[in-house]
Amino acid sequence: MKIERVRALEILDSRGTPTVQAQVWLSDGSSASAQAPSGASTGRHEAVELRDGDPVRHAGKGVLRAVRNVEEILGPAVIGLDAADQAAVDARLIETDGSPNKARLGANALLALSCAAARATANARRIPLWRYLAGSRTPTMPIPMVNIISGGLHAGRNLEFQDFLVRPRGYPDLASALEAVTAVHRATGKLLAMKGCILTGVADEGGWGPRLASNEEAIQVLHEAIAQVGADMDIVLDVASSHFYEEGTYRLEGRELTAEGMADLLAPWLEKYGVRSIEDPLAEDDWAGWQLLTARLGNQVRLVGDDLFVTNLTRLEKGIAECAANAVLVKMNQIGTLTETFGVIDRAREAGFGAVISARSGETEDSFLADLAVASGAGEIKVGSITRSERLAKYNRLLEIEKWEWPATKEG
Numbered sequence: 001m002k003i004e005r006v007r008a009l010e011i012l013d014s015r016g017t018p019t020v021q022a023q024v025w026l027s028d029g030s031s032a033s034a035q036a037p038s039g040a041s042t043g044r045h046e047a048v049e050l051r052d053g054d055p056v057r058h059a060g061k062g063v064l065r066a067v068r069n070v071e072e073i074l075g076p077a078v079i080g081l082d083a084a085d086q087a088a089v090d091a092r093l094i095e096t097d098g099s100p101n102k103a104r105l106g107a108n109a110l111l112a113l114s115c116a117a118a119r120a121t122a123n124a125r126r127i128p129l130w131r132y133l134a135g136s137r138t139p140t141m142p143i144p145m146v147n148i149i150s151g152g153l154h155a156g157r158n159l160e161f162q163d164f165l166v167r168p169r170g171y172p173d174l175a176s177a178l179e180a181v182t183a184v185h186r187a188t189g190k191l192l193a194m195k196g197c198i199l200t201g202v203a204d205e206g207g208w209g210p211r212l213a214s215n216e217e218a219i220q221v222l223h224e225a226i227a228q229v230g231a232d233m234d235i236v237l238d239v240a241s242s243h244f245y246e247e248g249t250y251r252l253e254g255r256e257l258t259a260e261g262m263a264d265l266l267a268p269w270l271e272k273y274g275v276r277s278i279e280d281p282l283a284e285d286d287w288a289g290w291q292l293l294t295a296r297l298g299n300q301v302r303l304v305g306d307d308l309f310v311t312n313l314t315r316l317e318k319g320i321a322e323c324a325a326n327a328v329l330v331k332m333n334q335i336g337t338l339t340e341t342f343g344v345i346d347r348a349r350e351a352g353f354g355a356v357i358s359a360r361s362g363e364t365e366d367s368f369l370a371d372l373a374v375a376s377g378a379g380e381i382k383v384g385s386i387t388r389s390e391r392l393a394k395y396n397r398l399l400e401i402e403k404w405e406w407p408a409t410k411e412g
């Protein structure tokens with residue numbers, strides 16, 4: 001099925017900031033759209049999200065240039081290609097952009113188009129997107145790591161750590177796991193209110209954004225909430241440490257810590273609170289620190305590189321070679337095409353690294369990554385809390401897959 005027509009649109013994300021939607025038509029008349037997400041605590045080495053920089057519109061954050069790039073440059077470059085040959089489509093997009101980090105035409109432009117082409121092909125074949133994306137991989141229903149308390153750049157810097165999450169353990173299906181998560185979310189809200197926290201709204205990813213005395217206090221509240229409702233859950237952290245790191249020093253809670261100091265801070269919590277996975281405990285370029293931490297804690301806890309790897313195969317290879325981290329966070333827009341995203345997931349699996357499919361803090365109602373998580377067999381997904389519909393679009397899509405489309409029987 002050939003790509004016949006492409007168009008794009010500037011839409012708004014969950015923070016009211018513009019992002020790109022692309023639509024692709026195939027020669028059989030099938031079509032589909034996809035929307036690019038957008039991060040706030042972005043890694044320095046991510047592919048570039050193209051913004052207009054025109055202060056008169058959206059405080060400089062408009063994406064009309066990226067939209068035009070889809071319609072006038074990237075679209076015409078892929079018209080006539082077989083949409084089912086995703087590698088060829090993405091190679092053409094990358095080659096047309098021509099820059100090392102997609103800064104010329106925009107990773108937001110490339111990604112929306114890359115995903116729309118895949119979805120249109122699944123539509124043309126009349127099979128679920130996840131089944132099309134899986135190809136020869138073995139799909140699995142992913143376990144969610146769900147944000148309950150938010151901090152960092154997603155909640156007005158109330159706490160240094162960015163996400164305090166739970167990961168359900170041993171539930172028979174996603175529906176019952178999510179039910180237990182909502183109970184923990186409610187119990188956490190009550191505990192926070194009892195502590196006198198004013199809970200007027202939710203943070204960027206839908207979690208509570210309380211002002212607490214320390215990061216450990218947030219973990220304690222979560223630990224207590226889990227016990228209170230009798231849920232079977234691990235605690236997971238996204239430290240997102242790059243934003244409080246400067247020149248060899250981690251500045252938090254009025255202290256200045258080295259990488260070793262960070263390891264001393266985190267290590268006792270594994271046992272004490274059941275912390276099983278820690279994302280970005282160290283900064284994006286602190287490779288020596290990551291090596292040290294991985295040697296010390298890597299056999300007890302999942303150490304996930306987000307800003308460290310930015311879904312970039314070259315950086316992941318360095319991590320594998322140097323034993324820095326033991327898992328990778330996967331965000332499609334950090335790299336900008338579906339093929340490169342799968343490249344990172346597949347390489348992680350081959351190297352014995354974990355992979356967590358993740359949303360951004362700025363999201364849309366697009367549920368593409370629910371299908372990606374199932375298709376890739378990555379096993380874990382992180383899309384924020386259980387409030388705010390841009391988060392629920394993903395959970396609800398997973399529920400739909402679990403109930404109506406699972407298990408995979410035959411290729412359509």
Ligand code: PGA
Nearest residue numbers: 039040041042360361362
């Ligand atoms: P971001 O946050 O989308 O703002 O980068 C998500 C995360 O750090 O995991």
Ligand code: ZN
Nearest residue numbers: 238240279306
């Ligand atoms: Zn992160």
